[in-house]
Amino acid sequence: MVDAGGTLSAATERLGDSFFQDPQGFFARLRSSAPVTPVITPEGVQVWLVTRYEDVRAALADPRLAKDWVTHMTPEDFDINVDPVQAFLDQHMLNLDPPDHTRLRHLVVKAFTPRRVAALRPRISDITDERLDAMANGPAETDLIEVFAFPLSVTVICELIGIPVGDRQAFRKWSETLLSSRGTREESRATAVAMYEYFTRLVAERRRSPADDLLSALITARDSGDSLSEHELLSMMFLLLVAGHETMLNLIAGGVLALLTHPAELNRLRDDPALLPSAVEELLRYANPLNHATERFTLEPVTIGDVVIPAGEWVMLATASANRDPSRFTDADRLDVGRDASGHVGFGHGIHYCLGAPLARLEGEIAFGSLLPRFPGLALAMPESSLRWRPSSLIHGLENLPVRLR
Template sequence: MSEQPVLLPYADPAFVADPFPLYRRLREEGPVRRAVIAGGLEAWLVTRYEDGLAALSDSRLSSDVRDASDPRLTQQLPSERESMVSNMLRSDPPDHTRLRRLVSKAFTARRVAEMRPRVQEITDRLLDGLLPAGRAELVADFALPLPVTVISELLGVPVDDRHEFQRWTDDMLLRRAEMPDPAVVDAAWQRMRAYLTELIADKRARPGDDLLSALITARDEEQRLNEDELIAMAFLLLVAGYVTTVNLIGSGVAALLAHPDQLALLRDDPELLPGAIEEFLRYDGPVNPGIARFAREDVEIAGVTVPRGATVLIASAIADRDPARFADPDRLDITRRDNPHLAFGHGIHYCLGAPLARLEGQIAIGTVLRRLPDLALAVPPEELRWRPGGLRGPARLPVTFTPPDGHRPGSVAGRDVAGSAPGEVAPFGTG
């Protein structure tokens, strides 16, 4: 292992567009590598599949950022923000066990299956608005509003508020090549907390048949959620309920357009769609490079001692292309059968929303392929922009397709999509 940490060059557009050649080199050089990641933070990358799988279940690796020794991480937690991130994603047993139990019933396979007609209805409505133009910006116009609408309805959040909380989410969570402006980040956290506090008060006064009302009842009647935990849970479900799914849909469509043989295979046999979603998650998943943990004590991983307090990044994006676990791992293969990827994590923190993300991905991509004939990129592939660091996916995905008879290809909602300026932020754009 190199003495000096390797820099993940998020300021380099070539790396952002395709980080996998560097990832492959890091994996080949060693199972645990010190690296400088987005924002200039240092982490220990776990690069190989079996080591990553074990690390995700290692109780010596904490999910609580307060176990981190890097002051830049702990100093980012003023009291109002700490209460927001003290959710089940960033907690350990026994708190994690109690918090997860409260919401697990909302994401059972049966409950998610019951949501299929509504997800399909939202999907069709969004595509109905795009069809006449023969072109679209598929992230802003489709991949983002679909999961935002679904999670808003599940939680009972007014869908008209989605523009606001999505903008705050951008400022709070989307890691970039440089450290974010603290004032912008703090303002976003404060606005999100104020919004959720007001929303919870409104739900308490006028409860509905939604998940947030159910969580309030659990807190008020059974005393299992305190007020900060309630706000933190609402924040986690709202944000996690759409951020990664946007990238799953966008990256999945982009992968198909870059691999015409796989696109043709899926069009010819829609029954391959569930397996295709798993392959999109493995091949170019939405969490990149991986999942953060913090060493409670000195921990040996693959023969390397990671010091107490260090940030450990279980690099699922690297591990999911480990040739020791996946045959021909750099090839997109929607017929792949043995595919236990780490995109949703593993162990007690395995993604609670995985069934819903899979459902949305299947319906979204399947319906796009069915309803948008002759789907193609509207720009050369090298002009696609990808989000740097942390959450990976295309920032914009301009596409063309054959519109229904009687409609002339042109603009979407009064704007020419393919002709948008490279830096333009669309109404739902995540920058």
């Protein structure tokens, strides 16, 4: 895609419905033919897609690939118009560079240390058991996302942050709209405005009545002058809520699908629960809930592989592709719940490594470890080929997962 003089040729690959339904087939083809290549996103923007493990992992930690587009770029640098409300919410720590990223991460990381997360085990187990009891008393055929993956994932993150129970269902619709690659600009703006107004009201309420939750702790940090602006507080809530429930929802659903379509590995895990920690890592590698890391852009010409990406270009690092790269993982397209999957980039790498990783691992172990023995007859209720994946270039998540429980 780059000629001898370094000139970019027209991108021929487009991320559309075939990509949504089979990203791994798309990635496998590019890993072998064009591991660093320009593609057109569903929104019509050209980005550089990086697909090989070695390149992806190195680029995730490369400071020449920046995140803070507000500081480094002007509106003229964008291929699409950026809505100011959505841009406001998007200015969270995941889209910032040091020192701002370092400052904000320091304020939140204490809530996600292994010790703090381990203390959540009893409550996560209780929530899981409540959902399983409801499933056992419900119909024999159901949507596992609707009755288990979504309510479990959203309840855990909402309780941690401090989101009222009655407000949680709205977040699913908001999140799906903002992460969809098919939504209109008007729909995205309306959703961003609704979330902004909601968080503004919630912060005001929590200021009046503090609680033992992360939101109250961040408000205290903000009001005590601990270098946290009101803008940063609101965008932090947006990031934690969306990222916190979306990734876990799709790990549970995608992981269950992977196990149901690999019955030997499912039985192996049922017979040996000690495999749960390695199984969760393997499911993060094999059924990663994200197709790629959030976008970066080059501050200067950057060589990845044997391709020079010019300055000011958007770059998309395909972590799901890296996790299936046969040069890093033997027999990479095979699910193996006993595999040593260490080194996978399902949580990213470098300074933006997912701070919620300890929580995701704990939730995964409890979810899979409780669901599988509770329903030994668990099976797909429709052919795998009939399942549909959400139309999102970022999220690799099923629209629904019909299963038979018994």
